[in-house]
Amino acid sequence: MAGAPAMELSSLRPLSNLSPHSCFAAAGSSLFATRGSAPAVSRTGCRFRAPRAAGAGHRGLALERRRRQFWVDERESGAEEGRGEPSSYSADDDDDDDDDDDDEAPLLSLSEKPDRSVALLDDYEMEELDYASNPDHRSGYVAVLGKPNVGKSTIANQMIGQKLSIVTDKPQTTRHRILGICSGPEYQMILYDTPGVIEKKMHKLDSMMMSNVRSAAINADCIDEVLEEGIRDLKNKVPTLLVMNKKDLIKPGEIAKKLQWYEKFTDVDDVIPVSAKYGHGVEDVKDWILSKLPLGPAYYPKDIVSEHPERFFVAEIVREKIFMQYRNEVPYASQVNVVSYKTRPNAKDFIQVEIVVEKNSQKIIMIGKQGRALKLLATAARLDIEDFLQKKVYLEIEVKVKENWRQDEGLLKYYGYGGQIRAL
Ligand SMILES: Nc1nc2c(ncn2[C@@H]2O[C@H](COP(=O)(O)OP(=O)(O)OP(=O)(O)O)[C@@H](O)[C@H]2O)c(=O)[nH]1
Numbered sequence: 426m427a428g429a430p431a432m433e434l435s436s437l438r439p440l441s442n443l444s445p446h447s448c449f450a451a452a453g454s455s456l457f458a459t460r461g462s463a464p465a466v467s468r469t470g471c472r473f474r475a476p477r478a479a480g481a482g483h484r485g486l487a488l489e490r491r492r493r494q495f496w497v498d499e500r501e502s503g504a505e506e507g508r509g510e511p512s513s514y515s516a517d518d519d520d521d522d523d524d525d526d527d528d529e530a531p532l533l534s535l536s537e538k539p540d541r542s543v544a545l546l547d548d549y550e551m552e553e554l555d556y557a558s559n560p561d562h563r564s565g566y567v568a569v570l571g572k573p574n575v576g577k578s579t580i581a582n583q584m585i586g587q588k589l590s591i592v593t594d595k596p597q598t599t600r601h602r603i604l605g606i607c608s609g610p611e612y613q614m615i616l617y618d619t620p621g622v623i624e625k626k627m628h629k630l631d632s633m634m635m636s637n638v639r640s641a642a643i644n645a646d647c648i649d650e651v652l653e654e655g656i657r658d659l660k661n662k663v664p665t666l667l668v669m670n671k672k673d674l675i676k677p678g679e680i681a682k683k684l685q686w687y688e689k690f691t692d693v694d695d696v697i698p699v700s701a702k703y704g705h706g707v708e709d710v711k712d713w714i715l716s717k718l719p720l721g722p723a724y725y726p727k728d729i730v731s732e733h734p735e736r737f738f739v740a741e742i743v744r745e746k747i748f749m750q751y752r753n754e755v756p757y758a759s760q761v762n763v764v765s766y767k768t769r770p771n772a773k774d775f776i777q778v779e780i781v782v783e784k785n786s787q788k789i790i791m792i793g794k795q796g797r798a799l800k801l802l803a804t805a806a807r808l809d810i811e812d813f814l815q816k817k818v819y820l821e822i823e824v825k826v827k828e829n830w831r832q833d834e835g836l837l838k839y840y841g842y843g844g845q846i847r848a849l
Contacts, residue, residue, distance in 0.1 A: 559611065561611060561720065562611055562720065562721065562723065563611065563613075563715065563718035563719060563720055563721065564613040564614070564615075564718060564721045564722060564723050564724055565614060565615070565718040565719050565721070566614075566615045566617065567614050567615065567616050567617065568617045568619065569581050569616060569618050569619060571668075573620075575671075576670040576701045576702065577590075577618055577619065578590035578592045578618050579592050579670075579701040580668065580670065580699065580707060580710065581605055581616050583701055583704055583707045584607050584614075584616060584707060584710065585605040585606070585607045585616065585730060586607070587730055589618070589730065589731055589733075589738070590605070590618045592745075604616070604617055604731060604732050604733065605618065605731055606724075606729055606730050606731060606732075607711075607730075608723065608725075608727040608729075612715055613723040613724060613725065614711075614714055614715070615725075620634045629833070629837060630832075630842060633834075633837050633842040664694050664717040665692070665693045665694050666693060666694060666695050666696070666697060666710065666713050667687055667691060667693040667695070667697075668696075668697055668699055668701075668710055669683060669684065669687065669697065669698040670699055670700070670701050671701075671702070672698040672699060672700045672705070672706070673700040675698075680698055683698075684696050684698060695713060697709050697710055697713060735766070735814065736763040736776075738813060739763050739766070739776060739778070739813075740762065740763050740778065741761075742810050742813060743761045743780070743806045743810075744756075744759070744761045745809075746802050746806045746809070747759050747761070747780070747802065749805075750801065750802055750805070751790065751791070751798075755782070755790055755791060758782050758783045758784070758831070759781065759782055759787075759791070760780070760781040760782075760840055761779075761780055761781075762778065762779050762781065762840065763776060763778055764777045764779050765777040772819075773818050774814070774816065774817075774818045774819070775821075776810070776818050777821045778806075778823070779823045779824075779825055780822060780823070780824045780825070781825050781827045781830055782824065782826055782827075783826070783827070783829060783830060783831065784826065784828070785826055788824050788826050791824045792824055799824065802822070803820055803822045806820060806822070807820040
């Protein structure tokens with residue numbers, strides 16, 4: 426069937442006694458709305474946590490300790506940096522000198538689901554957030570799976586209420602699993618937005634991305650019919666929702682027919698039509714997930730929206746701008762690395778980014794005549810990064826060529842496609 430874009434949302438263990446709706450203030454979600462205890466956000470803005478309240482220092486340390494358990498320090502696995510002839514552009518209003526250096530950041534694992542016993546809040550946090558007195562609290566992992574461009578990132582962002590995953594009109598924008606945490610007073614759902622499932626793998630990059638998708642599916646005990654063998658036996662154990670997205674593009678009379686078709690010819694538990702871009706139906710999806718989430722305490726403090734470090738999002742923002750500005754092969758041949766991120770007490774943060782492309786011809790396109798294209802890119806990226814970080818930054822971008830990086834397993838691992846990214 427020439428179906429509407431569809432994706433599957435699967436969550437951990439089913440549970441029958443539900444308390445839907447109780448946790449959501451909003452009926453009919455609005456775009457990027459802020460929630461209860463969540464910190465202020467802007468269009469692309471996400472705070473990893475709300476500004477700490479007085480006395481919350483312990484909690485910060487506890488979180489730090491817990492995070493470190495997910496970090497894998499294996500810098501030796503990184504490929505050597507080929508230093509070509511860089512072309513760079515610095516996007517800044519004025520100039521600053523740098524001081525502190527944090528380049529010794531360890532790696533953060535993206536492929537492992539934190540074990541509940543590891544990720545659990547410590548006693549101080551339990552007491553502070555009063556979890557012990559709330560036996561009805563629900564929490565669990567949800568994998569967002571589906572083909573490229575169906576709107577997985579859009580719906581994940583909508584549910585979290587903040588733009589964590591980049592969204593473009595080009596397929597296969599999402600390359601990593603993006604973990605987003607959506608919390609309410611009585612629940613916490615941890616969403617894994619995954620790259621679109623592709624069957625035809627052109628590069629090693631595609632294979633490594635798909636292996637991370639499979640791992641997200643396994644971690645959430647769920648299955649997508651387009652995924653390969655090895656996880657099929659998990660079916661039946663996990664509630665699966667098929668989200669029929671972009672219903673705004675379907676004629677009203679067709680929606681009912683498509684729903685019937687999906688219900689009849691797929692194994693999913695439910696089908697919900699939504700229009701993620703406009704927020705329609707997103708609350709229904711949230712309610713469905715809530716109805717399936719197991720009872721249990723939160724995995725993370727409620728004001729945390731992601732485990733990813735800031736530099737991960739900085740690279741993603743630059744990548745989004747590349748997808749928006751350049752055509753054809755160039756965005757797909759580009760890898761963005763934050764090579765240095767320096768916070769300075771009396772000056773703007775200093776961020777050095779390298780864009781790696783595969784051919785010199787791509788580098789020429791990326792830079793443009795008299796560097797105009799790169800300047801445009803750097804300025805657009807800087808503005809969004811500042812919006813995201815809620816502070817001014819000095820951004821320097823270099824373009825380098827590394828032939829066939831998409832086929833180089835060592836480099837791909839170094840760039841985070843082996844399931845690890847550098848922590849800040
Ligand atoms: N008309 C319409 N467009 C939508 C809707 N949801 C998402 N889109 C658009 O579809 C495109 C792809 O959205 P994404 O959220 O990036 O899709 P994705 O599934 O994460 O894409 P991949 O990165 O390829 O896996 C973007 O241009 C979105 O604006 C919707 O409900 N209606």
